[in-house]
Amino acid sequence: MAEMTAEEARSRAEALRQEIEHNTYLYYALDAPEISDAAYDSLMRELKALEERFPELATLDSPTKRVGGYVERQFQPIRHASRMYSLDNAMDEEELAAWMDGIVRLYGFLPELCCELKIDGSSLAVTYRDGLLVQAATRGDGTTGEDVTANVMGVKDIPHALSPSAKEALANPDAPLELRGEIYMPKASFDALNLEAEAEGKKPFANPRNAAAGSLRQKDPKITAERDLATFMYSVSDTRAIQVPGQWELLRWLESAGFHVNPDVRLCHTEDEVLAFCRECLRRRDGLAYDIDGVVVKVNDFALQEEAGFTSRAPKWAMAFKFPPEEKTTRLLDITVQVGRTGVLTPVAELEPVQVAGSVVARATLHNEDEVHRKDVRIGDTVIVRKAGDVIPEVLGPVLSLRPEDAHVWQAPKVCPSCGMPVVKEEGEAQLRCVSIDCPAQAHERLLHWVSRDAMDIDGMGDEIIARLVEIGRANDVADFYSLTVEELEQLHTGRVNKEGKPVTLGRTTAEKLVSAIQDSKERDLSRVLVGLGIRHVGKNTAAEIVEAYPSMEALKDASEEDLKGIYGIGDSAAASIWSFLRTPDNVDVIQRLERAGVSMAVKRAEGDAKPQSLKGLTFVLTGTLGELGMSRDEASQALKGYGAKVSSSVSSKTSYVAVGENPGSKYDKAVKLGVPVLDEQQLKAVLDTGEPPVL
Ligand code: AMP
Numbered sequence: 001m002a003e004m005t006a007e008e009a010r011s012r013a014e015a016l017r018q019e020i021e022h023n024t025y026l027y028y029a030l031d032a033p034e035i036s037d038a039a040y041d042s043l044m045r046e047l048k049a050l051e052e053r054f055p056e057l058a059t060l061d062s063p064t065k066r067v068g069g070y071v072e073r074q075f076q077p078i079r080h081a082s083r084m085y086s087l088d089n090a091m092d093e094e095e096l097a098a099w100m101d102g103i104v105r106l107y108g109f110l111p112e113l114c115c116e117l118k119i120d121g122s123s124l125a126v127t128y129r130d131g132l133l134v135q136a137a138t139r140g141d142g143t144t145g146e147d148v149t150a151n152v153m154g155v156k157d158i159p160h161a162l163s164p165s166a167k168e169a170l171a172n173p174d175a176p177l178e179l180r181g182e183i184y185m186p187k188a189s190f191d192a193l194n195l196e197a198e199a200e201g202k203k204p205f206a207n208p209r210n211a212a213a214g215s216l217r218q219k220d221p222k223i224t225a226e227r228d229l230a231t232f233m234y235s236v237s238d239t240r241a242i243q244v245p246g247q248w249e250l251l252r253w254l255e256s257a258g259f260h261v262n263p264d265v266r267l268c269h270t271e272d273e274v275l276a277f278c279r280e281c282l283r284r285r286d287g288l289a290y291d292i293d294g295v296v297v298k299v300n301d302f303a304l305q306e307e308a309g310f311t312s313r314a315p316k317w318a319m320a321f322k323f324p325p326e327e328k329t330t331r332l333l334d335i336t337v338q339v340g341r342t343g344v345l346t347p348v349a350e351l352e353p354v355q356v357a358g359s360v361v362a363r364a365t366l367h368n369e370d371e372v373h374r375k376d377v378r379i380g381d382t383v384i385v386r387k388a389g390d391v392i393p394e395v396l397g398p399v400l401s402l403r404p405e406d407a408h409v410w411q412a413p414k415v416c417p418s419c420g421m422p423v424v425k426e427e428g429e430a431q432l433r434c435v436s437i438d439c440p441a442q443a444h445e446r447l448l449h450w451v452s453r454d455a456m457d458i459d460g461m462g463d464e465i466i467a468r469l470v471e472i473g474r475a476n477d478v479a480d481f482y483s484l485t486v487e488e489l490e491q492l493h494t495g496r497v498n499k500e501g502k503p504v505t506l507g508r509t510t511a512e513k514l515v516s517a518i519q520d521s522k523e524r525d526l527s528r529v530l531v532g533l534g535i536r537h538v539g540k541n542t543a544a545e546i547v548e549a550y551p552s553m554e555a556l557k558d559a560s561e562e563d564l565k566g567i568y569g570i571g572d573s574a575a576a577s578i579w580s581f582l583r584t585p586d587n588v589d590v591i592q593r594l595e596r597a598g599v600s601m602a603v604k605r606a607e608g609d610a611k612p613q614s615l616k617g618l619t620f621v622l623t624g625t626l627g628e629l630g631m632s633r634d635e636a637s638q639a640l641k642g643y644g645a646k647v648s649s650s651v652s653s654k655t656s657y658v659a660v661g662e663n664p665g666s667k668y669d670k671a672v673k674l675g676v677p678v679l680d681e682q683q684l685k686a687v688l689d690t691g692e693p694p695v696l
Helices: 006-029 037-053 093-107 164-168 187-199 208-216 221-226 247-257 271-287 302-308 369-375 440-451 463-471 478-483 486-490 508-521 526-532 540-549 553-558 561-565 572-581 585-597 633-642 666-674 681-690
Strands: 077-079 113-119 122-129 132-138 144-146 177-184 230-236 265-268 292-299 318-322 327-339 344-356 359-365 382-388 392-398 423-425 432-434 493-497 503-505 619-623 646-648 657-660
Touching: 006 037, 006 132, 093 271, 093 292, 093 302, 093 318, 113 230, 113 247, 113 271, 113 318, 122 208, 132 144, 164 247, 177 208, 187 208, 187 359, 208 221, 230 247, 247 265, 265 271, 271 292, 292 302, 327 392, 327 440, 344 369, 344 382, 344 392, 359 382, 359 392, 369 392, 440 463, 440 478, 440 526, 463 493, 478 585, 486 508, 526 540, 561 572, 619 633, 619 666, 633 646, 633 681, 657 666, 657 681
Parallel strands: 619 646, 619 657
Antiparallel strands: 077 144, 113 265, 113 292, 122 132, 122 177, 177 230, 292 318, 327 344, 327 382, 344 359, 344 432, 382 392, 423 432, 493 503
């Protein structure tokens, strides 16, 4: 090292940092180190030595300055270096032409326009300091995004370091640089991911955009790293940082820095060229490996961009030309009927699977009987399918010229397809309804609703298990969940068979987890119970308003219909439905059985609120391991705080008690020195059991 020049040292330090960052990430975030601990330490030592010898290399963010490896900052808010704007939309060619006319009026001429594909993914901002990737954030509200650094470190096409030549070209190579682009999931990877999810009985993603956003925002960076995420970068927080005159040149710089830049870009000089590019992209859309939802047209010259400025949400120098929602034709194979938890019968179009706007559509709701006839769709028809809002598939109507001879009109069922009881159509309602209380389909939906995320959030209790429980008559209503045992669940058939053709049972571990999730749900807030019971017109927000006014089931049962109407945000129909729900014998019975099973029927107060504040004014310090107590220090201090006590980390003359476990530290000595009363674990236990100050 003796003969190293400053320049050689700088480049060696850079290489070392890259290598260390990469391995720190592999080690801490992925638990998958590529080099031995000793080799890692040796790299770190070499970097430290270099930094000591050339102090100008010792940057603040050097791995040598970091304590304890990888910084876990998942989902912390991050302020963007400058606002991340949205884009204004032109919904058709006319609107786009009108915007370009406005541009001509603004400048007095039509400037060069840089046209790019509008990638349908999730916006991403990545920050480089001293040429190294140090931070990544989602767009969030535009001003503040979420910290997804740990996850982005595992996205392979984002370089961990800028190429030296691109870095040198910067106005200030040492200043932090925030670059922006789109993170997306290729269509093929999305399909594969969903196939895998299906095989594992998990919920598939709605489209590649959701899959990309969901994969990016994983708690566990390992999962993100396993997903096939890719990026196209196209922007920078401050164009002055990169010494280029315009967007086209920025894209070239991004490429030279090591980023993926979308190859379908065109610098256009006339309105016709722009429109031709848009049409071309629309035609080629299906053949691309990733989803796009339009074309973004940007004034190329940065100086001209600055002249145009921004509205409150979008640049005035750019416009997104949005493609029309994707429509496809396919065959209507059948119309089946789904029974909802309130007994509503919904006709569902069973389609020959077709790829629409990024995902395969095989079913679409037809809403109700009238809708089927109004659209005149017949079984056997070729129908046009569209994704409304690019998420929910919709049948627009038949292609009449392709109607086969044997296409037949669907007849609404007279009886419920699940329980066989006659269905009714109530006055003023478009829907058919099954009013039987013993309908298995309704029971299934009600059970599914009870365990759903906005209700009791019972993890692991999925569609399949519920279907089996209903089938064997073990779960007829939601109260039945609470008597399920590990022994019976472990033997429950999943409905699947293994390779040898034998039925697969849930197994001990899953059964144990499930029972524990069910038990945990007993502590949920009353508002969740109300959502879970599936009272008509009572969703999450309504339930929150109800429990604000009536914090217990007891109080709610006593409320009259008039009282209920007085609750903020509760309309006449919701009030009537709550009132009658709580007086229907079957519901009364379910609620009573839930109560008996120990399901909380009151508003959950914040930790400690319900307990007497009998330790208020006392300050405790905990030291040593609380082995006998069977609690961590954290749990013990939470419990003390629950009784109103303060828990401090240092001993002073103001400390009321120091509770001492095994191997106490210096806090014990200090307590003795200051004459602060000391509690052993037994005495602390007595305090926690009774909530009373210790008797010494
Ligand atoms: P929207 O989400 O409809 O407001 O559209 C704005 C978003 O389009 C931006 O926040 C970007 O995430 C995204 N976008 C995709 N491709 C591009 C592109 N080539 N240039 C600018 N924005 C893009």
